Every structure is written in C-alpha cells, then in structure tokens.
Amino acid sequence: MDVPDPVKGVPDWLPPESAAFHAVERAFLAAAQLGGYERIRIPVFEHTEVFARGVGEATDIVQKEMYTFADRGGRSLTLRPEGTAGVVRAALTAGVPRQQALPVKYAYAGEFFRYERPQAGRQRAFSQVGVEALGSQDPMLDAEIVWLGYEALRRAGLDHITLRMNTLGDREDRPAYRERLSAHLDRFADRLPADVADRRHLNPLRAFDSKAPGMEAILAEAPRLADHVNAEAKAHYAEVCRLLEAEGLPLTHDPMLVRGLDYYTRTTFEFESAELGAQNAVGGGGRYDGLAEDLGYSERVPGIGWALGVDRTVLALRGAGKTPPRPPRVQAFVAVADAALTGAAFALVAELRRAGVSTDVGVDGRGLRSQLKAADRAGASVALVLGADEAAREAVTLRDMASGEQREVARGEVAEAVIDHLDVA
RNA sequence: GUGACCGUAGCUCAGCUCGGUUAGAGCGCCGCGUUGUGGUCGCGGAGGUCGGGGGUUCGAGUCCCCUCGGUCACCCCA
Numbered sequence: 150m151d152v153p154d155p156v157k158g159v160p161d162w163l164p165p166e167s168a169a170f171h172a173v174e175r176a177f178l179a180a181a182q183l184g185g186y187e188r189i190r191i192p193v194f195e196h197t198e199v200f201a202r203g204v205g206e207a208t209d210i211v212q213k214e215m216y217t218f219a220d221r222g223g224r225s226l227t228l229r230p231e232g233t234a235g236v237v238r239a240a241l242t243a244g245v246p247r248q249q250a251l252p253v254k255y256a257y258a259g260e261f262f263r264y265e266r267p268q269a270g271r272q273r274a275f276s277q278v279g280v281e282a283l284g285s286q287d288p289m290l291d292a293e294i295v296w297l298g299y300e301a302l303r304r305a306g307l308d309h310i311t312l313r314m315n316t317l318g319d320r321e322d323r324p325a326y327r328e329r330l331s332a333h334l335d336r337f338a339d340r341l342p343a344d345v346a347d348r349r350h351l352n353p354l355r356a357f358d359s360k361a362p363g364m365e366a367i368l369a370e371a372p373r374l375a376d377h378v379n380a381e382a383k384a385h386y387a388e389v390c391r392l393l394e395a396e397g398l399p400l401t402h403d404p405m406l407v408r409g410l411d412y413y414t415r416t417t418f419e420f421e422s423a424e425l426g427a428q429n430a431v432g433g434g435g436r437y438d439g440l441a442e443d444l445g446y447s448e449r450v451p452g453i454g455w456a457l458g459v460d461r462t463v464l465a466l467r468g469a470g471k472t473p474p475r476p477p478r479v480q481a482f483v484a485v486a487d488a489a490l491t492g493a494a495f496a497l498v499a500e501l502r503r504a505g506v507s508t509d510v511g512v513d514g515r516g517l518r519s520q521l522k523a524a525d526r527a528g529a530s531v532a533l534v535l536g537a538d539e540a541a542r543e544a545v546t547l548r549d550m551a552s553g554e555q556r557e558v559a560r561g562e563v564a565e566a567v568i569d570h571l572d573v574a
Numbered sequence: 575g576u577g578a579c580c581g582u583a584g585c586u587c588a589g590c591u592c593g594g595u596u597a598g599a600g601c602g603c604c605g606c607g608u609u610g611u612g613g614u615c616g617c618g619g620a621g622g623u624c625g626g627g628g629g630u631u632c633g634a635g636u637c638c639c640c641u642c643g644g645u646c647a648c649c650c651c652a
Contacts (some may be wrong), residue, residue, distance in 0.1 A: 458652030
C-alpha cells in the first residue's frame with residue numbers, strides 16, 4: 150500500500166522551511182498591528198454567491214478557478230479564493246457599519262484556494278496575510294494601507310520591491326468608458342487575440358491584461374481610463390500619491406494596471422519582486438467602495454485593503470539568498486546515560502520546562518554519544534547528563550555545547566544553574 | 575484549458591547517445607572507532623517495483639508505444 154500523494158498544488162511546509170514561512174507571516178502581521186489592524190478570523194468557505202457577487206462573475210477567479218462543491222444539504226459552497234469578500238461579508242453580517250465607529254480595521258492570515266495550473270510561485274492552496282479598512286474614503290487611509298504593505302514586505306526582509314499604482318475611478322465612470330473601449334475594440338475585431346475576443350463582452354477592461362503580441366498597438370490607441378475618471382476621484386488619487394511620495398515610497402504610476410477582481414474602484418496597487426520568475430507579484434490591493442452593496446447591503450461602505458503572499462515572499466527571499474536562519478529547537482537537552490533513570494530524567498525535563506526552559510530528551514535508550522549528537526542537532530546550548538554516577542551523588546552534569554566544558558551541579562539547583570547559564574550564553 | 579521539458583536511493587544527481595554479469599556517487603540517516611560525551615575525521619551498515627503498463631530482443635534503467643506524475647511557461651494573480 151502506497152502513501153497517498155499530496156493533492157496537486159497543495160504544498161506541505163515542514164521544518165526547516167516552515168520557520169521561514171512563519172517568520173514572514175509574523176512580519177506581515179506585525180506591520181498590520183502597527184497600523185491598529187485587529188485580527189479577524191473568518192471561515193475558509195462561504196456560500197458561493199459571496200464570491201460570485203463580490204469578486205465578480207466576469208473574473209477568471211469566478212469563471213474557472215474556484216473550488217466549488219455542494220454540501221449534504223445541497224447548498225453551493227466555495228473554498229475562499231481571496232480574503233476581502235469574506236471579511237466584508239462578516240462585517241456586514243455583524244452589522245458593524247451601523248453599530249461601530251468607522252473605519253474599522255481588520256487583519257487576517259490564512260489559506261486560500263484557486264484551481265489553477267501550479268507553477269513557480271503559484272499553488273492551488275496558498276497563504277496570504279491581508280488587511281482591510283472599512284468605512285472611510287479618506288485618501289490618507291489609502292496611503293496608510295499602501296505604506297503598511299510596503300513596510301510589511303520590508304520587515305519580512307525583502308528589498309527591491311517595486312510598487313505600481315493606478316486609479317480606476319468610480320463605478321459611475323465605468324459605463325461610458327466601457328462603451329468607448331468596446332467601440333474601439335470593435336474596430337480591430339478581426340485582429341483581436343483569442344483571449345481578448347473571448348472576454349471583451351464580459352468585461353472589456355480585461356483587454357488591458359492581455360500581453361498578446363498584437364494588443365500593444367491596439368491598446369496604445371485605445372481610449373484611456375484616466376480620461377474617464379471623474380475629477381473628485383482624480384484628486385483623491387493625486388492626494389494618495391502625494392502622501393506616499395512625501396514619505397519616499399518609490400511608486401510607479403501604471404495606467405495599464407487593471408487587476409482581475411471586479412470590486413476595485415479608485416486606488417489599486419501591486420507590489421512586485423524581481424526574484425520570483427513569472428509570478429512576480431508578492432502583494433496587491435485596492436479600494437472597493439461598491440463591494441458592500443454588491444453583497445446586498447443597503448448602504449455604501451467604502452473600503453480598502455491589501456493581501457500579501459506568504460509563500461511567494463518566502464520564495465522571493467530564497468531567491469535573494471536571504472532565507473531567515475532556522476532557530477534552535479530547544480535551549481536544553483537531557484541525556485539519559487542509564488536506562489534505570491528514565492523516571493528521574495522525565496522529572497528533570499518537566500522541571501526545566503516548568504521553569505520556562507525549552508527542553509528535549511534522548512529517547513529509545515540510545516548511547517550517550519548518540520544523545521549528544523541529538524542535542525547538537527536540536528541546537529541546545531546546554532546538555533544535562535544524567536547517569537548512575539551523578540545519581541549516586543544526587544547531581545547532574547551540565548555541559549556547555551559550544552565550548553564542551555562541563556561541571557557537576559547539585560540536583561536541586563539544576564534549573565537555576567541552567568537559567569543562569571543561558572543568560573550568560 | 576494550451577505548450578515545452580523532466581521522472582534512477584530520503585535529497586541532489588551520474589549511468590541512457592552505441593542494450594550485456596551483483597545499478598553507482600555526494601549529502602542525509604543508523605552503528606562502530608570512545609562498555610558515559612556532539613560538531614572534525616576514519617570505518618561499516620540500512621535504504622532502489624530505475625514512475626507504471628505493454629512491446630522489440632537471447633538480454634531493457636538504456637530502444638519503441640501508451641499511461642501516470644512532476645516542473646516551467648502561457649493565462650491569471652498572492
């Protein structure tokens with residue numbers, strides 16, 4: 150009987166790589182906390198309509214990338230492909246906009262699922278940390294979000310991050326623009342690449358995503374979204390950029406940055422790393438002032454947020470040769486030199502752990518040589534040898550793993566001696 | 575969904591071009607050198623359906639076909 154294969158595109162993170170993973174996740178969450186974003190925990194699956202309506206029927210995510218299944222009651226459920234729709238849904242469910250002072254600020258971390266062909270930096274199950282600020286349209290909030298994203302990546306150890314930004318204007322700006330863009334694409338109908346031809350009727354804006362050879366020329370002539378953004382939204386975006394530039398963020402304005410989720414309005418942005426191969430985005434986000442209404446809420450609740458890819462950031466750090474070192478597994482290691490002393494050893498281990506010293510112990514009746522090898526591999530800075538000789542004197546041998554020096558310590562003073570030793574070392 | 579490349583030990587790979595007795599290396603793991611002392615060194619050991627199936631052949635890890643899996647890229651995004 151064979152061990153079942155892991156599910157395609159669903160990675161395991163074992164030590165030592167898991168250490169880097171958690172270091173990155175912690176760094177992201179620490180940055181969120183600096184901005185006053187509180188942890189929110191939401192379900193890993195939702196009614197399918199949360200994403201269909203939130204993310205948008207026309208998006209690739211909803212059309213072909215969702216893990217959708219029927220539960221035993223026949224309800225259509227979907228594993229979350231992204232975080233924002235679920236967070237907003239949870240806030241609306243709780244009536245937050247009506248009973249709390251706005252904006253509210255949330256941070257989350259967890260697994261997300263998209264049915265795509267895996268490749269470098271793209272898995273079917275992947276991990277993100279995200280933040281969302283709900284209930285304000287203040288451009289300072291946009292700037293804060295972008296700034297925190299940049300800071301989060303910096304704290305994770307990534308440098309040479311490029312930041313691309315754009316404004317999509319408001320929902321009301323879209324119809325006129327879509328119409329003019331459609332008309333423009335019509336003129337090239339016979340020359341459009343297949344991908345654009347397929348989706349232009351669902352959402353002509355997606356034509357800007359295309360990198361097909363002929364598109365560059367067609368898009369160069371296309372009506373520009375920027376020309377259809379209303380004056381207020383333009384001023385809003387200008388203020389966001391002004392704030393960020395004053396803080397020295399190296400932002401690049403990219404009028405082609407459209408992003409594949411329908412809920413975005415106004416500010417959108419993407420963080421990229423050169424270390425990643427084809428999947429070069431380590432994070433991205435934007436404003437979604439119409440999302441609450443898309444989800445059926447009776448009032449407008451503006452919001453903005455980002456998501457940063459944990460797996461991708463780990464990859465980028467690895468590519469830059471900056472993988473964080475694996476921390477020592479324990480501080481102390483108890484070696485049992487006599488099988489009759491397992492009871493005494495177990496008691497010593499418990500005592501040390503109770504005193505706050507992380508401790509491991511040799512098992513399986515291995516020789517002392519083997520146990521010290523294990524102590525070395527565990528990264529212990531102290532080994533405690535418990536043998537017949539020591540037991541007879543009610544003592545323990547304390548060995549410094551760096552220098553090899555050792556001395557005998559009375560059994561009653563071991564915990565104290567270990568703590569002293571660790572403080573000094 | 576489309577394309578290219580790749581599947582030999584736990585990991586990284588050699589062997590395949592030009593088929594030939596027991597399929598190798600490095601790393602890792604376990605043991606011994608030290609009947610109670612790690613890292614270095616030396617010696618030894620465990621570990622392989624050569625992804626799977628079929629075919630050609632006296633003989634297949636090596637050649638042919640099918641199949642499964644993986645990787646990278648397109649697409650899209652974290």
